Amino acid sequence: MNPAAGSAQAATANAWLRVMPAVFVVIWSTGFIVARYGMPHAPPLKFLALRFGLSVLCFGVWARMSRAAWPSDRGQWKHLAVTGMLMHAMYLGGVWSAVKLGMGAGLIALLVGLQPVLTAVWVSARGGRVGKVQWLGLAFGLAGLALVVWQKLGLGEIHPFNFLLALGALLSITVGTLYQKRFLKPCAVPTANLVQNLAACVVTWPLAVWLEQESIHFNAPLIASMAWSVLVLTLGGSSLLYLLIQRGAATAVTSLLYLVPPTTALMAWVLFGEPITVLTLAGTALTALGVSLVVRSRH
Template identity: 70%
Template sequence: MTTASRQAALIRAMPVVFVLIWSTGFIVARYGMPHSPPMKFLALRYLFSVVCFAVWAWLARAKPPVDRNQFFHLAVTGVLMHAGYLGGVWAAVKMGMGAGLAALLVGLQPVLTAVWVSSRGGAVASRQWGGLALGFAGLALVVWQKLGIGEISSANVMAATIALFSITAGTLYQKRFLKPCDVRAASFVQLAAAFVVTLPLALMETEAIDWQGEMIGAMAWSVLALTLGGSSLLYLLIQRGAATAVTSLLYLVPPCTAVMAAVLFGEPITAFTVVGMALTAVGVSLVVRAPPSPPARG
């Protein structure tokens, strides 16, 4: 296999690997949240991730962004896609919202992205709109049995809404303003900005962290897999692909999480879950499939 073919294979595998890694987010929350208040957990996650990216970038001699505007844009996307999104989801669940409802609300992101792209004159094909609708229907079926778990309040709905708009705005902002740069240097700036924003909220939490096995494991996986792996892949995917296609991949996260929860925690996979997985897969395939090439003229 040539170097070019290996690179092509790696690029094709990126969406699959991203979905598998990102799907562990709720699993990590289930392990870590009982032992730490959300903002303290996230602040430490960002801090450890900044250190890891700094070492990685130094060893690889990665070039930092030289444009001052690029630093600013990276910081904005870091606040939105890390502090805003993760902070909103973790706060909503901590305040009593069921994980299924949180996943469903945040799952509106692909639709919100498509609406924005369309309103700005971007091309969202009718096939993609159909795929988005199918994907959301599948997502709803997957999390349906969990919608009644937990309590709904204005506070946790607001937190989940902040998460939804943060990840949507962050994706669109990155696609619009960020120039291609080394992912390690970019992630360092993004996570440093997220840490600065999250730290004051973490210091306001009075609950202490219980450093025991599950907490340490959740933190290690959050830093090494979710941030160094998943967040880096998301950055690269946004840089390479259309915003609507990339965000549609997030529809696949709850079905994958359901399978992981079944294996790890014995949670049942019902007929609704299976049908929802199938609908989600078909919907995403409609969104990300390349449009047919126009017929060649003679």
């Protein structure tokens, strides 16, 4: 290979690695927006079951065209299935169901944005190294989230059932992230995601048929929501999350999710008129500072 060409490819790869977290945050934030946009036209579990099924087909095409390697042993298939159930079926099922029951896109993003705190507590309890600077960053991030969410508690968006669904989503994405970091060996992105989405589909379809009487109403908003969910969120966002977890420490990677709530709040303000106040802006600043402290202290 030409040395100059090799250097150019290495520079391109390094540039992509630097911007990957920012791209992930933007893509992941749209998931809460799509949930609200698609909810009037489909029950949450049926929408997600269809999304997972279409994602399996897309990853199958990707795997075939790229000749991606499949997991090397039965244990990796099992671990991929577990993470698929946790990080796709249970996490997204909780988020979408909470939105269906009246929780705003910005608020659900804020609640599940507590994941880095749970991750850091777990890592610390298991004897991992979570330094003082990281704890300070996590505290700033939590304070920023609290500032933004405090004003919404009296607006009727939260009631016991949708709060429990949001809490279940938070626990699922936290456990799934830690489980993937602990047990999964590096796998090819398309085949790993295919197995994860297949497991999520197998779990979600029966629940959708059993629990939901409402039908999917196929129209332009529904098709647009589904296309974005499959092509951008699943093929793009889930693949980036998988790569980020494989490449980074669990606390540092999940701390990126602190940036998702303010990003979602901005999108929800533009698209749905969800208000942004002085407290929202102050919380955003604290959140950004917290992420910076946590991520930089890992390098």
